[in-house]
Amino acid sequence: KQEVTQIPAALSVPEGENLVLNCSFTDSAIYNLQWFRQDPGKGLTSLLLIQSSQREQTSGRLNASLDKSSGRSTLYIAASQPGDSATYLCAVDNYGQNFVFGPGTRLSVLP
């Protein structure tokens, strides 16, 4: 059974810092991996989708990498801003057997 973990559970950084969020999964036979952002009381907003043939994706200040063989993905946020404060979740797609989500990392960026 696929299990997804995210470290750290919570992170607080001053504005302007670069930071890395980690996602690990136990079964490396995945198809896609997707990173989401969730604001309090809201649904999940898609940030980046890394397809099976890709190793990384970039969108603005965000860069996500995927290493399937080691069961790891990282989300890099450059020059963090207070507006980046949210919970970040990763989810892995087990070849169409549905996405399995991690518990999330709660990020606070202090002005």
Place this chain on the structure above:
Amino acid sequence: EAGVVQSPRYKIIEKKQPVAFWCNPISGHNTLYWYLQNLGQGPELLIRYENEEAVDDSQLPKDRFSAERLKGVDSTLKIQPAELGDSAVYLCASSSLAGDGTGELFFGEGSRLTVL
């Protein structure tokens, strides 16, 4: 383009009462999901539809939960009777691919249920 639409956003009911949630996916998305999210946790799948067919309902508590997706578009999730432990956020999502891998997943705002 409209995103995934869910209603109601909030619902407060007494235990043993019924409740229903509605979801309209992104136009053209053939795959629809219902997830349950407890506080501080990631979403957990309840049921997945491909068009009208429920292809994975293994995690749906069938004694009290039911779902339908008539005509392969919008969907309804029902709980009857509700229990205190059902208090959670019910999220609907949709994607445009099926088969070996799913496409990008898009979520609605969720329906927050409180059972008193």
